[in-house]
Amino acid sequence: MERQDVYNYLTSHVLAVLSTIDPEEKPYAATMFYIVDKKLNFYFFSRTHTRKIDNVKRSKNVAITVIDQEHAITVQAQGIIEEILDEEDRTRLIGIMGEHTVQKASHLWPPPIAKLPEGDLTILRVVPTWIRYGDYSKISTDSDGIFYQIEPQEK
Secondary structure: OHHHHHHHHHHOOEEEEEEEOOOOOEEEEEEEEEEEOOOOOOEEEEEEEHHHHHHHOOEEEEEEEEEOOOEEEEEEEEEEEOOOOOOOHHHHHHHHHHHHHHHHHHHOOOOOOHHHOOOOEEEEEEEEEEEEEOOOOOOOOHHHHOEEEOOOOOO
16 A cells, blocks of 8 residues: 555545544544645635634644545544645635535535635644555455555655
């Protein structure tokens, strides 16, 4: 399993579950549109007045899950989340997100974020500290034939 294989898998999908920690230190999960870059950094968009944004202001540690139920494949990641503030980067990422989502899942466009009336647009990047690709379609007697650890790269 190569990094490029994981990148190809991630770019063939549009939805991920972003898991955060709420004020009571309980998990909170939200399904979101995402894109990734070649370094396997994830990018998400949200409105400022949401539970997930409140949660990431308290704890920058998050988890991500992308699943392909048809082929029984997942990518799980843990990482540190940060807000993208540079206006040029924000504009570029919004364009990429729109193009990617329409290309891969036009029936899901416009995204749910367009239906949230309150709050400014927040763009978040997750820099993974741990990534695991799991292929559950393989018949194996141990986890070595199912899971592949991918080393994250620097930003």
